[in-house]
Amino acid sequence: MSNGSPTRRVPEKPTLDGVEARFVERWNADGIYTFDRTATRDEVFAIDTPPPTVSGSLHMGHVFSYTHTDTIARYQRMRGKDVFYPMGWDDNGLPTERRVQNYFGVTCDPSLPYVAGFTPPFRGSPPKDHRAVPVSRPNFIELCDELTAQDEQVFEDLFRRLGLSVDWSLLYTTISAHARRTSQRAFLDNLARGEAYTQEAPTLWDVDFGTAVAQAELEDRERPGAYHTVAFHGAGGEVVIETSRPELIPACVGLVAHPDDARYAPLFGTTVRSPLFDVEVGVYPHPLAQPDKGTGIAMICTFGDLTDVVWWREFNLPTRAIIGRDGRLLADAPAAIVSDAGRAHYASLVGKSAKQAQTAIVELLRTSGDLKGEPRPITHPVKFYEKGDRPLEIVTSRQWYIRNGGRDQTLRDALLARGEEMHWHPDHMKHRYANWVQGLNGDWLVSRQRYFGVPIPVWYRVGADGQPDYASPLIPEHERLPIDPSTDVPNGFNANQRGVVGGFVGDPDVMDTWATSSLTPQLASNWANDDDLFARVFPMDMRPQGHDIIRTWLFSTMVRSHLAHGGIPWRRATLSGWILDPDRKKMSKSKGNVVTPIDLFDKYGSDAVRYWAASARPGVDTAFSEDQMKVGGKLANKLLNVSKFVMTFGGSESGAVTSPLDRAMLSRLSGVVAEATLAFDDFDYARALERTESFFWWFCDDFVELVKTRAYGTGGVDGVPATTNVSDESLSARHALTRAISILQRLLAPHMPFCTDEVWSWWHNTSVHGTAWPTSADTGSEAPSLAPSLAPSLTAPAAEQLLHTVSTVLAEIRRTKTEAKVSQRAAVSQVVITCDASRASEVTQAQTDLVNAGNVAEFKVVDGATLSVNVTLAPAS
C-alpha cells in the first residue's frame, strides 16, 4: 500500500486499552470523515441518518441500528465514495416539551410576554408538590434549547465512542432556526402549490394533550367496555340498537342499517325519537352497516368513531357535539334537545368525563325503561394516540392538512409507484409501505395545538365580524423565515393590530413533528440555502430506519419529496430489526432490563459491541447477547495478536509468493474478498462479516500454524526470524502472511474500526479507514506475475482441494494427539496417508509445513482410492 511507512512499530504487549479515546481524538483531528463538497453526485454516497429523539436516552436499539449504517458508510468510503454522513438531533415536539416541563418545573402559556433573563425555578427534579410556573413561548423555547444542548452533547459523545464515522460538521437539529426555516419554507411551498389546506372538520383528538392527532400516530389498545341495548321510539314501536357508548345518545343524529337488511327496510326514510332526550332522527341505509353486528342497526353520533364521520358526511347530518376538547361534556346541550325532560337529563351530565357520563346515563336509561337487559361486558380495540393515556375523542376543529393521497386516488397511485422505484432492504418491507398507503383514510393532518414545535407560518386578517379570514392567509416572505406568528407581525400591519377588527391574528398552532422530520434530506443538505450542496447529495443513497416508522417517517418523507422534487428522496431504505430480550420479548425500560451502552463499551469494548450488532442479519429482530460481545472481544484480541505475529516476519505485501500452500491461502482469501464485497454491495454487512471472520479463524488456526516454522526460516530462534540466507520458501510464507493480514485488517475495518486502525497504525502512517477496500487483485491470486516461478497458475478449485487435504491431514494428527492426551507438540514417528495420485501430490506440496506443524518424523504416502490418514505417535521419551 502507498503511504505505508517501512518502519513497523509493533507494541511489545498489544492492548485495546484506551484505543477508543485515542482514535476518536485522532479521527476528529485528522477530519477523515469530512465530506468533500467538491465531489460530484456520482462520487457521493449520501445517507439520510435518522435523527434520534434527544428527550430520551440512547439505548441498545440505537447502538444496534446505527452500527449497521456505519459499517455501510465505512465500506463505501473505502470503496472510494465521498460519504455524506450527517447526524441530526430530533429535539422538536412533544417528548421534548414534556421533558422540559418536568425538568424545569415550568409550563408554556403563549399569552404571556417574553421575560428577558428568566431563571427557571429548578434545574432537574422539581419536588412533587411544585406547581409549574407559566412562561411565555419564547422563554419556554429558550429552556428547550438549553436542555436539548445538554442532552445532545451526551448523545454525541456516545456515538463517537461507538465509532460512528459521522461528519459532525454536518450536524443539524430539528428545532434550530435552520430547521424551522426549512420546515416553514417547505410548508409554504406546499401551500403555494395547493397541497396544503386548512379546513374545519371532525378530528381525532387527545383530551389530555389537548391536540389533534394524525392517522399515523394512532394505535389500537384492547380495553374493557360493554354493549348496551337501548330502545329508540318509532311510530311502529321500539327500535332497539346496541352501543358501547350510550353517553353519546344526546349526540345522536341518526340510525343506520344495511340497505339489504329486510328487518329495517321499512324504517328507511322514517324517523325515530331518541330515548331520554326525545330528539327526532332519521333512519338511513348504508353498506358500511353490518347486519350481523349487534342488532344490525346502529346509531350515528357526532362523533363516536370514524365511521360516524363517514355517515355524517354522506347523509349531510347536523352536528350535535357534546364532548369538549377537555374530554368533558359541554355546558350547552345541542339545540335539538328541546323537551324539558331532555334538557334536564343533559344538564345532569354536564362537566362529566365521558366515562362518568356513561355511568350516569346508564342509570337514567334503566330508570326510564329504555335500557333492555343489563350491559354486557366486552373487550374491544379502542383508538389511542400512541403517546396518550385515554381513548381519543373526535371533535370538530380547524386544522391544516397536506395532501398525501388519502383522498386522492391519483396521488395515492403515484406514491405507490414511488415505493416501487426504491430498493428495500429487506425486500419484503415494501409491503408495509404499500399496505399503509392503500389504507389511508384522509389527508395528513399537520397542525398540532402545542407550543414547542415549528409554528404554522401564517396569519389571518380579522374581518369586520371579528372572525379570522381563513380562506386567504397572510404569508411571510421567504427571507423572513423562520417566523413565529404569535410574536412576529405580517407586513403591512403593526403589533397593535393583533387580534383587533381590521387587524390580524397569528395561526396559533405548530406543525406535527413529522412535518419537520419528513424533511431530513433537505435539512441535512441545506436545501433552499445551499443549492449546490443539495444537488450533490439529493436524492440520497440510503435511508436507514426502524420498520415501525415506515408509516410515519418514511412515508411522510416520500410525500414531501414527491410533491416538492417530483421523485424519491433516496434510492434505498434499509430497515433494521428490534432488539429483543434473551426471552424474545421486545426490550423495554419498564421491565428494568435495559442495559446502558456505555457500560457495555466499558466492559467489552466498542468493537465488541459493534460485532454483536454487525452479526445480526439486516432487518431481523435480534436477541440482546453479551455472549456475542465476548466473541467480538476475542476477535479483536486475536486480530491484535496475529497482526503482531505477522509483523515480526517483516514480509512485504508485494513480495513474490511462490509456495503452493501460500498461494492456495491467497486464492481462498480472494474468494472471501469477492464475497464480502458482493455482500456489502447488497447492504448485507452481516454476511460480509461472517465470511471474513470464518476465513480469519481458519487463517489463524490452520494456516499460520502450518507456515510459521517455514516463515521463521533456518536459524530463527526464540521468536526472532532468521535474517540471513533466507530461502525463497521462507520469504513466500512471510509475504503471504503480510499480504493476508493487510487484507484482513481492511476487511474487518468497517465492522471493528478501533482495533483495525490500531493494528493498521503499526505499519502505516494513515488510517485504515482512508484506505482502499481490498480487491481480489490484492491477493495476487489473479496476478501470476507476482509468482512467476509457479506455472501453471493455481486455479481456485485446485487451491480449495489442496487446503482441504492439508487441513484433513493436520486435523487427524491433532485428533490423535488429543485422544492420546498428549501435547500438540508431541512427536509423531510416522504418518501414513492413503490417497489417490492427485491428493498425494498435494500432500507432497505441503509436506514440509505438515511435518513442522505436526512434529512428524516420517511421512508415507500409499496409493488408495479414498483419503485416510494414520498417525503413529512417537513413544514418550
Place this chain on the structure above:
RNA sequence: GGGCGUUUAGCUCAGUUGGUUAGAGCAUCUCCCUUACAAGGAGAGGGUCGGGGGUUCGAGUCCCUCAACGCCCACCA
C-alpha cells in the same frame, strides 16, 4: 378479516441459482502453558432441518397444505 415474516443442535443463528457425510459460535465434556495470543489452543458429544403431502435421480433449499409464534394494517354498533 387482509398482508408480511419466522420455525435448522440445549441456546443464538448461518446454510445465495436443489447436489458429497446439514455448519458456526455459545453452553457441556475431555485434553494441552506448543518460538503471537491461557482474554489462548486441540478435540468430543449433540440435529428424523415445525407437521403432512407432492415434484425430482436427488429437497433444509422448489410447490401445496396445516400448525405455532411474531409483526403490520383494517374493523371496532
